[in-house]
Amino acid sequence: MTPKHMLVALALIGGLPWAHAQDGKxxxxxxxxxxxxxCHSVDEKVVGPAFKSVAAKYAGQADAVDTLSQSVRNGSRGKWGRTPMPAHSSLSGDDLKKLTTWVMAQKP
Ligand code: HEC
Known part of the structure; x- marks a missing residue:
């Protein structure tokens, strides 16, 4: 890992407020x-669950980001209701991790 990657990794793990602000956009x-x-919003159920609800459901699970990345990549059904989420197979591992790390940071 280069120093720059280290910083990104640290920011993703959740330490650095300035990095979050920069990542926001x-x-x-x-x-x-x-x-x-x-299909989603942060606060309210749309087609899929509110991202805050997802963060609450998986809070405290060490492998939440991996679990959610798999759900987003492969699609998911039956965990939240009867509507399935389609697969997003074209997202890179990096993007999946960014997205699901952000989802897990949405506190209720
Ligand atoms: C076509 C509508 C739709 C789109 C587009 C969509 N989702 Fe979903 N999402 C859903 C539904 C419906 C569920 C609930 C699935 C279930 O019950 O298992 C869900 C569930 C989830 C979950 C929880 C998965 C779990 O294992 O509990 C996460 C995280 C998520 N979506 C993130 C995303 C992200 C990030 C994207 C964009 C790459 C995305 N979704 C795009 C409809 C969608």
């Missing part, structure tokens, strides 16, 4: 570009 664009916001 990028993550919003990624959410929009990936189509997430047509």
């Amino acid at each position: 990028e993550i919003k664009e990624l959410l929009q570009a990936s189509g997430c916001m047509s």
Whole structure:
């Protein structure tokens, strides 16, 4: 890992407030570009669950980011209701991790 990657990793793990602020715009664009916001919002159930509800459900699970990344990549059904989430197989591992790390940071 280069020092720059270390910083990004640290920021993702959740320590650095300034890094979050800088990432804010990028993550919003990624959410929009990936189509997430047509089915999700932070606070309210739309087609899929509110991201705050997701963060609450998986809070305290060490592997939450991995679990959620798999759900987003492969699609998910039956965990939240009867509507399934389609697969997002074209997202890179990096983007999946950014998205799901951000989801887990949405505190109720
Ligand atoms: C077509 C609508 C739709 C789109 C687009 C969509 N989702 Fe979902 N999402 C859902 C539904 C419906 C569920 C609930 C699935 C279930 O019950 O298992 C869900 C569940 C989730 C979950 C919880 C998964 C779990 O294992 O509990 C996460 C995290 C999530 N979505 C993130 C995203 C992200 C990030 C994107 C953009 C890349 C996205 N979603 C795009 C509809 C969508």
